[in-house]
Amino acid sequence: MIRLSGIGKTYRNTRQRALDGIDLNIAAGALFGLLGPNGAGKTTLLHILTGILAADSGDVRIGDRPLATRDPSDIALVPQELAFYPTLSVRANLDFYAAATRVPRAERTSRIAWAAATTKLQQHMDQPAEHLSGGLKRRLNLAIGLLGKPRVLVLDEPTVGIDPQSRNFILDTLRQLNAAGMTLIYASHYMEEVEQLCRQVAIIDHGRILCAGEIGELLSGTANNSLHADLDPAPDSALRQRIETACAAHFVDAQRLWIDTQHPGDALRMLEHTLTGSRVRLRCARYGCATLEALFLHLTRRELRD
Numbered sequence: 088m089i090r091l092s093g094i095g096k097t098y099r100n101t102r103q104r105a106l107d108g109i110d111l112n113i114a115a116g117a118l119f120g121l122l123g124p125n126g127a128g129k130t131t132l133l134h135i136l137t138g139i140l141a142a143d144s145g146d147v148r149i150g151d152r153p154l155a156t157r158d159p160s161d162i163a164l165v166p167q168e169l170a171f172y173p174t175l176s177v178r179a180n181l182d183f184y185a186a187a188t189r190v191p192r193a194e195r196t197s198r199i200a201w202a203a204a205t206t207k208l209q210q211h212m213d214q215p216a217e218h219l220s221g222g223l224k225r226r227l228n229l230a231i232g233l234l235g236k237p238r239v240l241v242l243d244e245p246t247v248g249i250d251p252q253s254r255n256f257i258l259d260t261l262r263q264l265n266a267a268g269m270t271l272i273y274a275s276h277y278m279e280e281v282e283q284l285c286r287q288v289a290i291i292d293h294g295r296i297l298c299a300g301e302i303g304e305l306l307s308g309t310a311n312n313s314l315h316a317d318l319d320p321a322p323d324s325a326l327r328q329r330i331e332t333a334c335a336a337h338f339v340d341a342q343r344l345w346i347d348t349q350h351p352g353d354a355l356r357m358l359e360h361t362l363t364g365s366r367v368r369l370r371c372a373r374y375g376c377a378t379l380e381a382l383f384l385h386l387t388r389r390e391l392r393d
């Protein structure tokens with residue numbers, strides 16, 4: 088179990104708190120998603136969790152040990168930026184980082200072979216890292232994170248800027264590592280990706296956890312307090328205003344809206360009534376949030392991609 092309690096952080100020369108009292112428990116063996124828009128505080132949290140950055144307040148424990156007593160086999164970070172030497176070959180980078188992460192000398196060869204095989208880099212060992220494609224560079228970043236064979240691997244946006252095939256390879260590899268027992272904490276602003284990959288998730292915004300738990304439970308928990316609807320075609324501005332006023336609706340875009348309400352059935356009837364006589368049809372309506380994107384919107388009134 089990883090326990091974060093009361094984590095606070097304010098960067099120097101800034102007024103806003105990057106993290107504002109984060110409490111989070113992550114079970115051993117989890118494939119846990121940390122989802123939030125740009126600037127939400129994900130990287131700051133992951134850096135504190137892996138000991139790269141000191142928190143101003145709060146406590147991190149990995150298992151029953153404080154973070155300060157960790158070693159490379161406890162927890163490792165795959166950072167958002169590509170963190171290797173571009174002019175060195177893949178093999179030389181892995182050699183260097185195996186030594187840097189204190190892999191015992193006798194185990195280095197086998198550990199490097201395992202990390203390279205896991206990320207399917209064997210064919211590229213002698214290539215300079217700078218000559219690798221974008222997807223292979225991401226795989227080298229991941230391989231370096233694996234060298235310590237950590238029980239917990241923390242990944243910060245590991246699929247940013249790569250093609251779908253490389254992205255799928257990375258996601259499959261992470262599933263396999265998790266199935267083999269590794270705890271994974273996966274930060275991303277790609278909600279579909281987190282939905283696909285993770286069973287549990289925390290949504291973070293403005294340095295605070297908005298909700299955390301099993302994805303299914305988080306989504307079904309909203310069924311009694313919201314209605315989401317798609318209209319077709321988009322209403323003109325007069326009709327849109329009538330819908331906003333009569334139903335207390337919030338439009339996400341020209342055709343999608345949601346209504347915060349304890350009585351979604353009544354809201355649906357009111358919406359249908361307001362549309363009567365117009366050529367706008369209710370294409371679909373749903374009690375509660377169907378996706379993490381909708382849940383984020385529900386919690387923050389902002390789109391995740393704002």
Ligand SMILES: Nc1ncnc2c1ncn2[C@@H]1O[C@H](COP(=O)(O)OP(=O)(O)OP(=O)(O)O)[C@@H](O)[C@H]1O
Pocket residue numbers: 098099101105123124125126127128129130131132276
């Ligand atoms: N070194 C720094 N100095 C000052 N402010 C910082 C620093 N690093 C991050 N911040 C600020 O702290 C807040 C949280 O940033 P952080 O990078 O943790 O968010 P994030 O969710 O990882 O975003 P992104 O996905 O864009 O990396 C932001 O307001 C950011 O501008």
